[in-house]
Structures are given as structure tokens and as C-alpha cells.
Amino acid sequence: MRFFEDIAIGQRRELGSFTFTAELIKKFAAQFDPQPFHLDEEAGRRSLFGGLAASGWHVGSVYMKLLVADGQRQAKEAAARGEKVAVWGPSPGFRELRWIKPVLAGDTISYASEIESLRSSEKRPEWGIVQGRNSGTNQRGELVFSLLATAFVPRRNSGA
Amino acid sequence: MRFFEDIAIGQRRELGSFTFTAELIKKFAAQFDPQPFHLDEEAGRRSLFGGLAASGWHVGSVYMKLLVADGQRQAKEAAARGEKVAVWGPSPGFRELRWIKPVLAGDTISYASEIESLRSSEKRPEWGIVQGRNSGTNQRGELVFSLLATAFVPRRNSGA
Numbered sequence: 001m002r003f004f005e006d007i008a009i010g011q012r013r014e015l016g017s018f019t020f021t022a023e024l025i026k027k028f029a030a031q032f033d034p035q036p037f038h039l040d041e042e043a044g045r046r047s048l049f050g051g052l053a054a055s056g057w058h059v060g061s062v063y064m065k066l067l068v069a070d071g072q073r074q075a076k077e078a079a080a081r082g083e084k085v086a087v088w089g090p091s092p093g094f095r096e097l098r099w100i101k102p103v104l105a106g107d108t109i110s111y112a113s114e115i116e117s118l119r120s121s122e123k124r125p126e127w128g129i130v131q132g133r134n135s136g137t138n139q140r141g142e143l144v145f146s147l148l149a150t151a152f153v154p155r156r157n158s159g160a
Numbered sequence: 161m162r163f164f165e166d167i168a169i170g171q172r173r174e175l176g177s178f179t180f181t182a183e184l185i186k187k188f189a190a191q192f193d194p195q196p197f198h199l200d201e202e203a204g205r206r207s208l209f210g211g212l213a214a215s216g217w218h219v220g221s222v223y224m225k226l227l228v229a230d231g232q233r234q235a236k237e238a239a240a241r242g243e244k245v246a247v248w249g250p251s252p253g254f255r256e257l258r259w260i261k262p263v264l265a266g267d268t269i270s271y272a273s274e275i276e277s278l279r280s281s282e283k284r285p286e287w288g289i290v291q292g293r294n295s296g297t298n299q300r301g302e303l304v305f306s307l308l309a310t311a312f313v314p315r316r317n318s319g320a
Binding site for chain 2: 031032033034035048049055056057060061062064065068069089090091092093094095096097098099100102
């Protein structure tokens with residue numbers, strides 16, 4: 001994980017890809033979003049989605065999974081180079097989550113994160129506040145998912 | 161599910177409660193958010209959260225679970241009364257998701273939904289657009305989770 005000083009507006013990271021199989025879509029839906037079009041191919045085909053569709057919360061949770069994996073990969077690489085690793089603060093939430101197009105069984109979604117704004121924290125000068133536009137794009141290059149995330153990121157000399 | 165005409169600003173529904181056990185917190189985290197403070201009691205105690213904490217996406221996914229169950233319950237009750245049941249459109253997303261306080265192992269979160277705004281859809285006059293403030297409150301009455309959701313809701317005479 002990077003320090004506030006190492007982050008610039010427009011920086012983009014590819015977080016990785018994930019294929020939403022029918023089995024995984026149904027498993028998540030059975031636990032958290034048991035609507036017919038998330039559970040059954042035929043009900044999905046008859047719905048506005050036009051096929052078995054992943055729950056939006058599944059699409060978001062997979063973004064989190066890949067974000068965490070990317071952060072752990074970055075931390076490992078930085079440690080291997082003997083660099084200090086920044087420990088980011090917990091996320092206070094996010095804004096403007098959009099489910100733009102359905103994610104259907106068999107779709108592969110590639111997630112990316114792009115820095116949109118940087119500012120200092122007035123209350124806590126040892127932290128910076130980073131906003132990133134996070135997105136998911138399907139195998140046809142169509143944007144399917146987007147959210148604007150906020151993170152508290154330590155400054156290099158903050159002691160974090 | 162209700163029709164647009166049946167919904168009024170300020171209407172509140174209790175969606176139900178859920179207890180986040182250590183086992184469920186770890187199970188979700190292992191799949192979608194494998195950060196130490198979501199996976200291990202001791203790492204949680206040493207973190208800013210002060211204990212084994214549920215992933216924010218878990219807190220959100222459980223909201224979805226209870227929202228769906230409440231909708232299905234309402235639909236069943238309306239059908240039993242011989243009333244027409246409205247079929248809501250898919251959610252385009254939401255705004256202002258906030259993780260306000262940690263949800264720790266053993267916490268019971270009660271979710272509720274309150275109508276905040278109503279407007280007509282200009283493009284599709286057969287639909288209304290409803291915004292609802294959805295929240296989660298713990299057993300001490302502290303607000304822990306909030307989001308502003310948008311839904312397309314059919315009008316009574318739209319044929320939906």
C-alpha cells in the first residue's frame with residue numbers, strides 16, 4: 001500500500017478479473033439476494049436482465065476481494081524491496097455506486113481503480129484523503145459497475 | 161411490494177435484525193474481504209475496530225437479504241388479501257453508503273428503510289422514482305450503516 005505522497009490524480013491500477021459462473025451467482029444469491037432472476041436461468045431470461053444475473057452486492061463484494069488481493073500484493077512487493085508499507089485507514093464508505101449493466105452468468109468482469117481527487121485531512125494532518133473511481137468492465141468492454149470510494153491514507157512521515 | 165401511489169415521504173419499515181457471529185464474519189471475509197481484522201479475533205482487537213469486525217460488504221449484503229425477505233413477505237400478504245402486487249424495477253445503484261461504526265462479533269443489527277423523496281420519471285411516465293434512506297442500528301441503538309437507495313416503482317395503472 002502506498003503513502004499519500006506517492007499517489008497522483010489519474011493513477012490507474014488494474015485490480016484483476018473474475019468470471020461470474022452460474023454456480024457462484026446462485027450461491028451468493030441464495031445467501032444474500034434470493035430474487036428469482038439471481039437464482040434461476042429461466043427466471044433470469046424472462047426478466048429485464050435477459051439471463052441469470054449476479055446480485056449487485058455480489059459484483060461489489062468481488063470488487064472488494066480483488067482490491068484486498070491487490071493491496072496485499074503491493075504490500076508484499078514493497079516489503080520485498082525493503083520499503084516501508086503504508087497502512088491505510090478503514091473506509092468510511094463510498095458514494096455513487098452504480099450498477100450500469102447486468103452481469104450475466106459467464107461474464108468476466110475486469111476491475112480497475114483510478115485516483116480522482118486528493119486532499120489533506122483538516123482534522124488529522126497526518127492523513128490524506130484519497131477518492132478513487134472504481135469500475136468493472138465486462139469482456140465486451142462495457143462498463144457494468146462503478147463507485148467512488150474514499151480512503152484515509154497516511155503521509156510518509158506520519159509514523160503509520 | 162407497493163405501487164408508487166401507496167408510498168409517502170416519511171414512511172418507515174423495519175426490515176428485521178441479524179446477529180453477526182464470529183463464524184459468519186470470518187466466512188464472508190474469507191470469500192470477499194480477507195483482511196486480518198475481519199478474519200481473526202486477536203488481529204481485530206489490535207486494530208482500530210477494537211474487535212473482530214464484519215466486512216462492510218457483509219453488512220451491506222445482509223441489508224439486501226433482509227430487504228428481499230421483507231419484499232417477499234409484503235408480496236405474499238398482498239396476494240393473500242387478493243391485492244395486485246407491484247413489481248419494482250431493478251436498482252440502478254445507490255448513493256452515500258456510510259459505514260459509521262464497526263459491526264463486531266456478537267452485534268445484532270436492526271435494519272430499517274425510510275422514504276425520503278418521491279418523483280415522477282420524465283422518460284418513463286409509468287414509473288415513479290423513490291429514494292429511501294436505509295439504515296442499520298446496533299443493539300445499543302447506535303447507527304452503524306446507512307445508504308440512500310433509488311428504486312423505480314410502477315404506478316398503479318401502468319400495467320406492471
